[in-house]
Amino acid sequence: MEFKISGITSRLGELCAQRTEFGFQVIAGGTSSTSVFQRPPSTCLPTEPAVCGRDGDKAKILEMVLKEGPGDANFHVIPIVGMGGIGKTTLAQLVYNDETLKELFKPKAWVCVSNDFDVLRISKAILESIDLSPCDLKDLNPVQVRLKQELAGKRFLLVLDDVWSKNYGLWEALKSPFTAGAPGSKIIVKTRSVDVALTIEPVQYYSLQLLSNDDCWLVFVKHAFGSKDIGTQGNLELIREQVVEKCRGLPLAARTLGGLLRSKQRDDEWQDVLNSKIWNLRDESDILLVLRLSYHHLPSHVKRCFSYCVIFPKDYEFEETELIHLWMAEDLIQEQNDDKQMEDVGGEYFWDLLSRSIFQSSNSKSSKFIMHDLINDLAQWLFGETSFRLEDEFGEVKLLKCFERARHCSYTCGRYDGKNKFEIFHQVECLRTSWQ
Numbered sequence: 001m002e003f004k005i006s007g008i009t010s011r012l013g014e015l016c017a018q019r020t021e022f023g024f025q026v027i028a029g030g031t032s033s034t035s036v037f038q039r040p041p042s043t044c045l046p047t048e049p050a051v052c053g054r055d056g057d058k059a060k061i062l063e064m065v066l067k068e069g070p071g072d073a074n075f076h077v078i079p080i081v082g083m084g085g086i087g088k089t090t091l092a093q094l095v096y097n098d099e100t101l102k103e104l105f106k107p108k109a110w111v112c113v114s115n116d117f118d119v120l121r122i123s124k125a126i127l128e129s130i131d132l133s134p135c136d137l138k139d140l141n142p143v144q145v146r147l148k149q150e151l152a153g154k155r156f157l158l159v160l161d162d163v164w165s166k167n168y169g170l171w172e173a174l175k176s177p178f179t180a181g182a183p184g185s186k187i188i189v190k191t192r193s194v195d196v197a198l199t200i201e202p203v204q205y206y207s208l209q210l211l212s213n214d215d216c217w218l219v220f221v222k223h224a225f226g227s228k229d230i231g232t233q234g235n236l237e238l239i240r241e242q243v244v245e246k247c248r249g250l251p252l253a254a255r256t257l258g259g260l261l262r263s264k265q266r267d268d269e270w271q272d273v274l275n276s277k278i279w280n281l282r283d284e285s286d287i288l289l290v291l292r293l294s295y296h297h298l299p300s301h302v303k304r305c306f307s308y309c310v311i312f313p314k315d316y317e318f319e320e321t322e323l324i325h326l327w328m329a330e331d332l333i334q335e336q337n338d339d340k341q342m343e344d345v346g347g348e349y350f351w352d353l354l355s356r357s358i359f360q361s362s363n364s365k366s367s368k369f370i371m372h373d374l375i376n377d378l379a380q381w382l383f384g385e386t387s388f389r390l391e392d393e394f395g396e397v398k399l400l401k402c403f404e405r406a407r408h409c410s411y412t413c414g415r416y417d418g419k420n421k422f423e424i425f426h427q428v429e430c431l432r433t434s435w436q
Contacts, residue, residue, distance in 0.1 A: 042161045044110035046093045052222070052251075053215025054087065058094045061206060065095065065157070065186050066104070070203065075156075075178045075185035079197035082208035083357035083372065084290040085252025088190045091208060092159050095188065105157035105186070107150070115297075117165035119173045123147055126158065148177035155182040163191045164297055166199040192294055194355035210249025210372075217244060219251050223258025235267065242274045248373045256286050278377050291378045294356055304332050305349050306358060309371060310379040317368035320350050 061078065069076030080088050095101070096110060109129035113122055120140045127135050127147045137143045158178075165171075178185065189200055197205035211219070220243050247253040260273050278288045298306060305327050312318060324346035327333050333346050353359045358375055362368035371379075 041112035041114065042089050042110075043112075044093060044096050044108075044159065046090070046097060048090060050222070051087075051090055051094060052218040053211045054091055054094065057091055057206075057208060058098075061091065061095045061188070062098060062100070064206065065101065065188070068184060069186075073179075074181045074183050075175075075187060077187045077189055077201035079189045079191060079201050079205035080208055081191055081194055081197050081205050081357070083250075083360075083375070084192055084294050085250050085287060085374075086208050086210060086357075087251045088208055089161060090251070092161065092188055092190055096157070096159055101157060105155055107154060108157045110159045110161065112161045113163045113165075115164055117163070117167060117170050117174075119170055122160075122174055123177070144177045148180045151177060151185075152180040153182055154185075156185045158185075158187045160187060160189045163189050163196055163200075164193070166193065166196045168199050171200055192357050194357075195352075211251055211254075212249065213244045216247050216249050216251065216254045219254040220247070220258045223255050224261045225258075226262065239270065239274070246274065246373070250287075250372065250374060252290060253287050253374060278374060278381070287374060288378070288381065291374060294358060294375075295378060295382065298356070299352070301332075301334050302349050302352050306353055307379060307382050308332060310376075310383045312371065312376070314373050314376050315370065317362050317365060317370050319367060320347065320369065323369075324350060 061080070064078050080091060082088050096108065101108075107130045109126050111122060111125040111129055120143060123140065123143045124135045124137070127143060127150065130147075130150050135143065135146075137146065156178075178187070189197065191197055194205065210216075217240055243254065243257060246257065257273065261270055264270055264273065295303065295306065308327065308330060309323070321343075324333075324343055327346050327349065328342050333342050333349065335342075336345055350359070354369070359369045359371060362370045
């Protein structure tokens with residue numbers, strides 16, 4: 001062990017020397033890899049001329065906006081929670097631009113918060129959204145004083161889009177100017193995390209659900225065909241079945257697939273796209289980029305536990321205790337300095353993934369949980385060539401190629417249907433398996 005530590009120390013010394021030699025500088029604010037996960041900022045302007053399947057959600061959010069909130073606070077927060085790509089921004093845009101709110105809320109402001117919950121930056125962005133002019137103030141105090149003056153005695157509507165931080169202290173610092181607003185003011189917060197929603201507004205939040213298959217198909221049709229006659233496309237029922245199966249109610253997936261197929265003319269081109277994995281779609285599709293954000297924001301110890309879930313087949317329903325015991329068996333749960341039981345720590349990991357919409361409650365059984373197909377695909381993408389699924393279409397040659405690339409660590413899952421399929425596994429030096 002001492003020899004290994006000495007080697008690591010020596011290697012770190014070499015890297016430090018190379019950094020000095022090549023003139024590399026430490027950049028404040030994080031590593032360059034962070035920018036890979038940045039989403040383009042949203043705006044209050046709707047991108048969809050017509051939205052499918054969200055009339056009921058819009059009506060419920062409008063009701064919450066127009067209703068007087070509990071307690072004596074001048075403003076109340078309405079968190080909208082849901083997995084990436086489910087349409088939270090689209091729903092917020094529908095509400096923000098609704099005609100019934102135009103005269104009731106003045107001023108209105110829309111701000112994209114994103115990864116860095118910088119109170120000064122967000123306060124300035126709110127002020128600029130209200131004034132529609134740049135703010136040259138440099139310090140937080142004058143910015144918030146001016147923002148408080150702008151909101152004083154006015155019934156305002158504010159949308160904070162893409163919130164990730166659950167730092168209660170930062171939220172307390174940001175909200176101080178809002179107390180000057182008139183009673184009935186509202187703040188709509190969009191987030192993927194239940195924990196963020198409960199930190200900001202512990203009373204209630206709105207959980208946005210997946211679209212129905214019919215509405216998901218309508219979204220796809222709108223983007224794939226535009227104004228073209230849908231009847232000109234052959235094998236329409238087969239296409240519909242494939243689209244519904246691939247998107248599973250996620251509007252971002254339907255919109256992205258429709259956009260990719262919009263310019264395709266031949267049936268074989270359509271089949272190539274519909275049969276592709278999300279990581280093989282052109283230009284690393286929006287679907288994968290959006291879902292990667294959810295993984296990027298996980299704590300490192302929870303990332304390992306999520307990646308382990310690649311062993312589960314699609315549509316696999318699992319129980320909390322079942323998964324926690326699997327994590328424990330793989331030594332994925334960190335030991336604690338206090339007297340917490342491993343099961344309790346695993347439960348915290350499980351709740352973290354559930355609260356971030358990575359796990360979802362099963363519709364068929366209340367005690368079971370499931371991952372959306374595209375979240376499952378994300379886990380496969382993260383594991384790359386160290387993971388594959390044993391399916392009927394896997395031939396021996398393809399299995400051999402997989403093992404050549406992932407010889408030391410493979411995860412497999414499938415249905416047992418005879419020993420011949422498994423004879424090839426003797427070539428693998430380290431193998432983890434999961435069977436249905």
